[in-house]
Amino acid sequence: MVARANASHIGGALSMADIIAVLYAEVLHVRAEEPVWPVRDRFLLSKGHSCTALYAALALCRFFPIDELETYAQDGSRLMAHISHKIPGVEFSTGSLGHGLPFGCGKALAAKRSGAAWRTFVMLSDGELDEGSNWEAILFAPQHRLDNLIAIVDYNKIQSLGSVAEVMELDPLADKFRAFRWSVREVDGHDHAAIREALSSVPWEVGRPSVLIAHTIKGKGVDFMENNLQWHYSSPKGEQLSSALLQLGGDS
Amino acid sequence: MRTAFINELTVQARTHPEIFLVVGDLGFSVIEPFAREFPGRFLNAGVAEQNMTGVAAGLASEGYHVFTYSIANFPTLRCLEQIRNDVCYHRLPVTVVAVGGGLAYGNLGYSHHAVQDLAIMRTLPNITVLAPGDPGETKECVSWLADHPGPSYLRIGKAGEKKLHDVKGIANGPLLVRGTYSDRVALVSTGGILDETLVAADILARGGKSVAVYSLPWLKPLSEAHLGVLKNHECIVAVEEHVVEGGLAAALRENLPQSLPVHSISVGDAASALVGSQTFLRNAAGVSSSHIATTCLALLS
Numbered sequence: 001m002v003a004r005a006n007a008s009h010i011g012g013a014l015s016m017a018d019i020i021a022v023l024y025a026e027v028l029h030v031r032a033e034e035p036v037w038p039v040r041d042r043f044l045l046s047k048g049h050s051c052t053a054l055y056a057a058l059a060l061c062r063f064f065p066i067d068e069l070e071t072y073a074q075d076g077s078r079l080m081a082h083i084s085h086k087i088p089g090v091e092f093s094t095g096s097l098g099h100g101l102p103f104g105c106g107k108a109l110a111a112k113r114s115g116a117a118w119r120t121f122v123m124l125s126d127g128e129l130d131e132g133s134n135w136e137a138i139l140f141a142p143q144h145r146l147d148n149l150i151a152i153v154d155y156n157k158i159q160s161l162g163s164v165a166e167v168m169e170l171d172p173l174a175d176k177f178r179a180f181r182w183s184v185r186e187v188d189g190h191d192h193a194a195i196r197e198a199l200s201s202v203p204w205e206v207g208r209p210s211v212l213i214a215h216t217i218k219g220k221g222v223d224f225m226e227n228n229l230q231w232h233y234s235s236p237k238g239e240q241l242s243s244a245l246l247q248l249g250g251d252s
Numbered sequence: 253m254r255t256a257f258i259n260e261l262t263v264q265a266r267t268h269p270e271i272f273l274v275v276g277d278l279g280f281s282v283i284e285p286f287a288r289e290f291p292g293r294f295l296n297a298g299v300a301e302q303n304m305t306g307v308a309a310g311l312a313s314e315g316y317h318v319f320t321y322s323i324a325n326f327p328t329l330r331c332l333e334q335i336r337n338d339v340c341y342h343r344l345p346v347t348v349v350a351v352g353g354g355l356a357y358g359n360l361g362y363s364h365h366a367v368q369d370l371a372i373m374r375t376l377p378n379i380t381v382l383a384p385g386d387p388g389e390t391k392e393c394v395s396w397l398a399d400h401p402g403p404s405y406l407r408i409g410k411a412g413e414k415k416l417h418d419v420k421g422i423a424n425g426p427l428l429v430r431g432t433y434s435d436r437v438a439l440v441s442t443g444g445i446l447d448e449t450l451v452a453a454d455i456l457a458r459g460g461k462s463v464a465v466y467s468l469p470w471l472k473p474l475s476e477a478h479l480g481v482l483k484n485h486e487c488i489v490a491v492e493e494h495v496v497e498g499g500l501a502a503a504l505r506e507n508l509p510q511s512l513p514v515h516s517i518s519v520g521d522a523a524s525a526l527v528g529s530q531t532f533l534r535n536a537a538g539v540s541s542s543h544i545a546t547t548c549l550a551l552l553s
Contacts, residue, residue: 085342098302105303113292
């Protein structure tokens with residue numbers, strides 16, 4: 001998808017791909033045949049630039065035909081290169097960072113006010129935690145006891161122009177969330193069993209929103225992409241593409 | 253106008269169970285009637301307008317019609333991208349309410365002067381933009397909005413404005429408040445400066461000159477058909493407590509035939525550094541009743 005469109009952001013898609021896989025296979029209560037099933041769990045991709053991983057998961061779950069993935073970011077396609085709510089199974093369009101968590105707070109509050117049991121999951125990038133709007137929402141959620149809200153941080157430690165440590169250090173990130181009254185767990189973001197265990201047992205504390213800090217590797221699964229800033233932007237070509245697909249177990 | 257707003261919203265909420273009010277830690281001694289009657293549909297989101305608007309959009313995505321309420325530029329410019337992306341792009345029923353439109357919070361300083369809001373909000377997709385001229389128009393706007401949930405912006409004045417005319421309905425074109433359809437010059441006013449515009453008409457009347465005065469609380473969507481009544485006149489004077497760029501005058505020019513001249517009474521940059529009452533600042537900005545009357549006299553002579 002990314003190579004065909006000569007698109008960016010493969011690194012951040014691969015870093016969260018394992019979490020997306022566990023969410024859609026084993027955690028989220030959603031129905032492909034009824035995308036707006038009223039009691040479904042709501043999943044919001046706040047790091048909308050990593051949409052290829054979510055589009056692929058939704059297609060594999062039969063929310064839309066898998067062949068449509070071929071049109072990603074091509075002229076006239078509805079699969080735009082930041083996540084689009086025009087796609088069945090997608091709740092919310094993003095692309096500008098710092099929008100998903102406030103919107104998710106609104107959804108979680110709506111569920112609380114109406115007594116609904118569904119949960120709201122929001123996937124955040126580490127770089128987007130630079131956005132002040134996220135910290136407004138991080139203050140808001142525990143104030144309103146939104147224990148039906150689960151944030152997941154794809155903590156791959158690399159943002160657009162450098163490492164998180166160089167640009168705007170987040171550590172100690174778990175302590176920051178704890179200080180803001182969240183229930184915090186940390187996990188290896190590529191360990192399916194650990195992700196499943198954590199996300200299947202929310203809320204971890206009654207009355208508190210949950211945040212899963214997932215330690216991930218940008219470009220996970222392709223040796224020349226892993227932990228390499230270049231793959232925030234570059235699109236694999238030729239032998240790189242073949243090698244990447246081979247390593248990921250796809251058809252080269 | 254803020255009292256007219258909250259009273260009508262409270263009335264509408266009794267028959268519209270989807271109405272929800274979110275405030276940005278502002279509205280002391282104003283919003284309490286709603287909060288008391290509908291605690292389950294009220295929220296103080298704190299001093300955090302980006303989150304407030306995102307939360308409002310999230311609530312709206314689950315079936316509520318959310319009104320966000322704050323002062324001047326806080327519910328608009330501070331969270332413009334949330335209005336653009338979360339609300340308008342997703343076509344969600346969120347009504348952004350700004351109290352203190354124009355120079356109503358005059359002596360609080362430039363931070364509180366909302367004089368670019370109409371232009372900016374008018375450029376957003378799928379949005380309805382309303383700026384009532386008195387408490388009666390405010391009531392009518394809230395009533396219309398309650399029946400038509402969607403992305404919308406309501407710019408109201410502050411407190412103590414007088415009722416200026418009887419109004420029923422705000423969606424069907426300019427409202428004739430004074431004069432006749434056959435007057436050569438028509439003053440068209442939007443928002444709270446309607447009072448100043450009517451004083452200008454009084455000044456002209458004392459000199460034996462008659463002009464038509466319209467209030468136009470409905471700023472978007474507009475069409476030539478919507479403004480058809482204005483084509484009865486030889487020229488239009490647009491009066492707004494707003495900069496010349498992108499506001500009422502621009503909206504009229506975009507939607508009326510080029511053969512119908514539209515003159516502009518609008519706020520310049522000069523007022524920005526001054527502090528004073530709304531009346532003082534209107535005078536300093538060139539939008540007082542005497543400025544309006546002088547412009548009309550020149551056009552009538």
